Amino acid sequence: MAENTTTSSVSAPLSVIIIGCGRVAEKHLKAISKLKGLELKAVVDTNPDSAKRLLGSVKGFAGVKQYSDYKTAIDEVKPSIVSVTVPSGLHFQIAKYAMEHGSNLLLEKPMTMSVSEAREIFELSGKTGLKIAMGHIYxxxxxxxxxxxxxxxxxxxxxxxxxxxxxxxxxxxxxxxxxxxxxxxxxxxxxxxxxxxxxxxxxxxxxxxxxxxxxxxxxxxxxxxxxxxxxxxxxxxxxxxxxxxxxxxxxxxxxxxxxxxxxxxxxxxxxxxxxxxxxxxxxxxxxxxxxxxxxxxxxxxxxxxxxxxxxxxxNPHLGIYKDLCDSVIENKNPIADxxxxxxxxxxxxxxxxxxxxxxxxxxxxxxxxxxxxxxxxxx
Ligand SMILES: NC(=O)c1ccc[n+]([C@@H]2O[C@H](COP(=O)([O-])OP(=O)(O)OC[C@H]3O[C@@H](n4cnc5c(N)ncnc54)[C@H](O)[C@@H]3O)[C@@H](O)[C@H]2O)c1
Missing domain, CATH: 3.30.360.10 (Dihydrodipicolinate Reductase; domain 2)
Known part of the structure; x- marks a missing residue:
């Protein structure tokens, strides 16, 4: 993918919301807790108990706002980064909504469940200049x-x-x-x-x-x-x-x-x-x-x-978040783009x-x- 050459006006700390508070979200939260350049603003889960459990799993996040609807969370918080950690069949709709509302993504793998959806998300990133770092941990x-x-x-x-x-x-x-x-x-x-x-x-x-x-x-x-x-x-x-x-x-x-x-x-x-x-x-x-x-x-x-x-x-997610943060600020492509x-x-x-x-x-x-x-x- 071609590099976008315009200079970014964004600076740290970048606001983040996590959508989907299950197994992998804990690795995300641990990574966020270790990076000064990121600020967790909210977590979203259709099951409030999962959101609560996630926030309690790492020290220092107990007071973070919880939502049950991802659209409301994105509309209200307007985060720099949306982390998509829901079941894979929901990646497309949430990734698309988040990018259409100006957020960069840490998108868990697989990007989507169909070729046409993956192409749409890839092209949307090119059109908007918003970054996507995939959860390709290796x-x-x-x-x-x-x-x-x-x-x-x-x-x-x-x-x-x-x-x-x-x-x-x-x-x-x-x-x-x-x-x-x-x-x-x-x-x-x-x-x-x-x-x-x-x-x-x-x-x-x-x-x-x-x-x-x-x-x-x-x-x-x-x-x-x-x-x-x-x-x-x-x-x-x-x-x-x-x-x-x-x-x-x-x-x-x-x-x-x-x-x-x-x-x-x-x-x-x-x-x-x-x-x-x-x-x-x-x-x-x-x-x-x-x-x-x-x-x-x-x-x-x-x-x-x-x-x-x-x-x-x-915890490779530590590397993914750091890479995404640098990519947004320096306007470059993430390693797993x-x-x-x-x-x-x-x-x-x-x-x-x-x-x-x-x-x-x-x-x-x-x-x-x-x-x-x-x-x-x-x-
Ligand atoms: N990169 C990696 O190493 C890695 C590892 C594990 C999982 N994953 C990926 O992460 C994703 C999640 O996997 P998991 O094992 O954490 O799943 P999980 O079932 O443990 O967690 C998913 C969470 O999403 C919530 N959810 C469902 N629909 C929602 C909605 N509409 N809005 C908000 N929240 C909703 C569920 O209530 C649940 O808490 C999958 O796509 C999976 O492939 C990646």
């Missing part, structure tokens, strides 16, 4: 940005392929905790909810756009409408292939996510294993010998981002379409596709 983990830069500069030669797995087990208790979970209309399955931001990361690191998707999805053990297991292969415009596995049908106490990128002269793997980050980066020196580059990246990250960047490993939101929805829905139709599909999708178009797939 882009904000330490070292990831440094690796992105080095791959993009060609330091490791040609990118051959990449792979991710997201084995994010969730039991029936998780799916039964809210009626929207695991439904085609409001959530999608393991790929749309748990894997979309990892797909975004892989494609971003590999530095090219997806042009074709082939996929299969399955429902193995979870009692939900959508998939609990999906596997896909993407062909990128630069010819590289990307392999994807996303599932919630694994043991809930063993959440693991890992991504690898393979280049002519390097192989890079990073991941999270039950919350613990790991990294293994190997490069080939001009003399042909292999060198482990972990220490190099750890030191470089500390020099450029200090302790703050390492705190983002524990509106285009990332649109493109990842397009790729994910291409994966669903391929699984539904049983053949590879070209990306970007020419016609609209909506997660609800998958209704009845497993019947």
């Amino acid at each position: 882009r904000y983990l330490p070292i990831v940005g440094l690796i992105k830069e080095d791959i993009a500069e060609g330091k490791f030669g040609k990118v051959t392929h990449g792979s991710i797995y997201v084995r994010w087990g969730h039991g029936e208790d998780y799916y039964q905790s809210a009626a929207w979970r695991g439904t085609w209309k409001s959530d999608g399955g393991a790929l749309m909810n748990q894997t979309i931001h990892a797909i975004d990361l892989l494609v971003w690191l590999m530095g090219s756009e997806p042009e074709e998707a082939s996929a299969m999805i399955a429902k193995r053990i979870r009692n939900i409408e959508a998939e609990d297991l999906g596997m896909a292969v993407l062909r990128l415009e630069n010819g590289a292939l990307a392999q994807i596995e996303g599932t919630t049908a694994t043991i809930p106490s063993k959440h693991t996510a890992e991504f690898s990128v393979f280049c002519e002269n390097a192989q890079l793997t990073m991941g999270l294993d039950s919350g613990k980050p790991h990294i293994a980066v190997y490069g080939v020196k001009p003399n042909g010998k292999t060198k482990k580059l972990n220490g190099y990246y750890i030191r470089k990250q500390f020099k450029t981002g200090g302790l703050f960047s390492y705190k983002c490993a524990l 509106a285009y990332a939101g649109f493109s990842s929805v397009d790729t994910l829905l291409g994966i669903y379409k391929s699984a539904k139709e049983g053949h590879p599909v070209s990306l970007p999708l020419k016609d609209d596709f909506n997660s609800v178009d998958m209704t009845g797939f497993f019947d």
Whole structure:
């Protein structure tokens, strides 16, 4: 997306409201509590108990105003930033209303549930100059940005392929905790909810756009409408292939996510294993010998981002809020911007379409596709 070159007249602290006071909202609140440049003005939830519980979960927010209707909150507070943390099927209507009323967004993933809605939100951001930082947490983990830069500069030669797995087990208790979970209309399955931001990361690191998707999805053990297991292969415009596995049908106490990128002269793997980050980066020196580059990246990250960047490993939303705040004030694009939101929805829905139709599909999708178009797939 092209940079808007006009100078911003906005200065910190920026006012924020959070719409949707459930599980992820707590990470948002913790991040806001750690940043001086943000001021929480209100929280919104159709369930007042959820709003109250959220405000009580972090010290210092007990007196913040509560609303039950997002339109009233946006109209009255006129916040600089609206954080959209409602069920995914509601992202579009709230994001659109907030931008039409002048607010920048921290928009949770997936941006929307259909390609046409994602395009509309992306285009609205371009037209208004309002910023969108997506809740694509993986882009904000330490070292990831440094690796992105080095791959993009060609330091490791040609990118051959990449792979991710997201084995994010969730039991029936998780799916039964809210009626929207695991439904085609409001959530999608393991790929749309748990894997979309990892797909975004892989494609971003590999530095090219997806042009074709082939996929299969399955429902193995979870009692939900959508998939609990999906596997896909993407062909990128630069010819590289990307392999994807996303599932919630694994043991809930063993959440693991890992991504690898393979280049002519390097192989890079990073991941999270039950919350613990790991990294293994190997490069080939001009003399042909292999060198482990972990220490190099750890030191470089500390020099450029200090302790703050390492705190983002524990709560990446801290990095997203800081990035959004800087982007609004300095009038630049966030790291996970509106285009990332649109493109990842397009790729994910291409994966669903391929699984539904049983053949590879070209990306970007020419016609609209909506997660609800998958209704009845497993019947
Ligand atoms: N980036 C990440 O790492 C991450 C992690 C978890 C969830 N998410 C995303 O965050 C979103 C929320 O997920 P969650 O697990 O927190 O869900 P949740 O069900 O725990 O919370 C959603 C909250 O929204 C409220 N809500 C529903 N309709 C509303 C409305 N019209 N106005 C105001 N509030 C309303 C509900 O009452 C509930 O409290 C989803 O889109 C999900 O994909 C992102």
